[in-house]
Amino acid sequence: MAKFIPLSTPVFDKDEKENILDAINAGKLATSGKFIEGFEEAIQQRYHGMHTAVLNSGTAAIHLALKLLGVDKGDEVMCQSLTFCATANPITYLGALPVFVDSEVGTWNICPETLSNAIQDRVSKGKKPKAIISVDLFGMPAKYDALYQISKTYDIPLIEDAAEAMGSSIEGKLCGTFGEFGIFSFNGNKIITTGGGGALLSSNQERIEKAKYLSVQARENYKYYVHKEVGFNYCMNNMSAAIGLAQIAKLDHKIERRRSVYQNYVEFLKNFDGITFLDEPTGFYSNRWLSSILIDKTKTGFTNEDLRISLLNQNIESRYLWKPLHTQPSFKDCLYYGNRVSEDLFDKGLCLPSSEDLTLSDQERIVKVVSDLLNK
Numbered sequence: 130m131a132k133f134i135p136l137s138t139p140v141f142d143k144d145e146k147e148n149i150l151d152a153i154n155a156g157k158l159a160t161s162g163k164f165i166e167g168f169e170e171a172i173q174q175r176y177h178g179m180h181t182a183v184l185n186s187g188t189a190a191i192h193l194a195l196k197l198l199g200v201d202k203g204d205e206v207m208c209q210s211l212t213f214c215a216t217a218n219p220i221t222y223l224g225a226l227p228v229f230v231d232s233e234v235g236t237w238n239i240c241p242e243t244l245s246n247a248i249q250d251r252v253s254k255g256k257k258p259k260a261i262i263s264v265d266l267f268g269m270p271a272k273y274d275a276l277y278q279i280s281k282t283y284d285i286p287l288i289e290d291a292a293e294a295m296g297s298s299i300e301g302k303l304c305g306t307f308g309e310f311g312i313f314s315f316n317g318n319k320i321i322t323t324g325g326g327g328a329l330l331s332s333n334q335e336r337i338e339k340a341k342y343l344s345v346q347a348r349e350n351y352k353y354y355v356h357k358e359v360g361f362n363y364c365m366n367n368m369s370a371a372i373g374l375a376q377i378a379k380l381d382h383k384i385e386r387r388r389s390v391y392q393n394y395v396e397f398l399k400n401f402d403g404i405t406f407l408d409e410p411t412g413f414y415s416n417r418w419l420s421s422i423l424i425d426k427t428k429t430g431f432t433n434e435d436l437r438i439s440l441l442n443q444n445i446e447s448r449y450l451w452k453p454l455h456t457q458p459s460f461k462d463c464l465y466y467g468n469r470v471s472e473d474l475f476d477k478g479l480c481l482p483s484s485e486d487l488t489l490s491d492q493e494r495i496v497k498v499v500s501d502l503l504n505k
């Protein structure tokens with residue numbers, strides 16, 4: 130059997146190993162140690178002084194952002210539908226209700242026009258939403274000019290789920306800095322990883338201090354354990370931060386590699402009728418975390434499922450786009466505003482292997498599967 134090609138795999142070198150050894154030798158594996166602060170500082174430096182709390186997942190970061198915005202039982206939160214369930218699950222942890230919004234075709238992210246209409250409708254029914262969550266899908270920034278205006282017009286705070294978009298930007302402004310809160314994920318297959326982990330960013334220092342406090346079970350600074358409120362076990366451990374600190378130093382290289390993987394796919398497949406890519410709108414810069422294509426069966430004669438199976442038969446992993454959350458059984462009772470754009474993207478889309486260490490010959494193997502299907 131030919132070598133397995135994964136969808137997205139982390140790459141480590143001696144720096145991560147040295148840092149881990151350092152943490153072990155210092156006996157600091159848990160929730161204190163120099164790497165936690167070091168990793169936070171490294172993120173803050175890269176993100177123009179945005180205050181940062183590193184946490185044990187991106188999901189935790191979204192949960193804390195919602196809590197700090199005062200989202201509570203019965204509140205409604207506008208949320209991009211085309212995303213991983215972790216974007217919306219924390220809304221339900223607070224007893225609040227996600228209201229799902231469709232995508233637009235230019236970025237595959239939340240459609241500003243549909244969002245604006247949906248908010249007007251919710252307001253007219255006496256249900257002003259408490260927050261908006263946008264996503265930067267597969268590394269592509271959402272349309273923040275318009276989203277920012279909507280957030281200001283209706284005075285509804287924006288949370289930017291940039292879990293997949295570390296290093297992406299619009300006109301040089303970095304993803305993770307567009308909302309009142311930005312979040313990152315450092316899960317195993319993300320552009321940088323800490324094994325499992327996440328970060329919460331805000332320009333508001335007080336809010337980040339509060340997030341840090343809540344992330345350590347809301348423990349008071351006292352001689353014995355005192356808790357004035359209920360907190361969470363959400364802080365990052367020193368081992369994960371040790372890996373993260375080594376990884377973030379190489380972020381530019383990782384982005385460069387993923388972008389070049391994407392560009393190779395474009396070169397290889399651009400003349401194949403019925404296969405299209407997500408171009409960057411002017412001024413947009415994607416980290417190209419996952420290279421994704423859309424397949425028009427009426428032109429190619431095959432579907433995304435046909436290609437997924439053919440790749441699998443050659444020991445190559447690929448993946449559907451996220452199944453829109455308004456179509457998930459777990460969210461079947463939630464409201465949805467849109468015109469089936471996200472469903473159409475889901476029906477046609479496929480994420481191709483995108484690891485930074487993917488070789489040209491790996492990509493040639495992948496492209497051959499596509500051309501064999503086309504020539505069938």
Ligand SMILES: Cc1ncc(COP(=O)(O)O)c(C=O)c1O
Pocket residue numbers: 185186187188189212213215216264290292293313314315316325326327
């Ligand atoms: C869009 C999106 N949001 C949120 C998350 C949650 O991050 P985590 O897995 O670190 O909890 C992920 C990744 O897993 C994601 O892709």
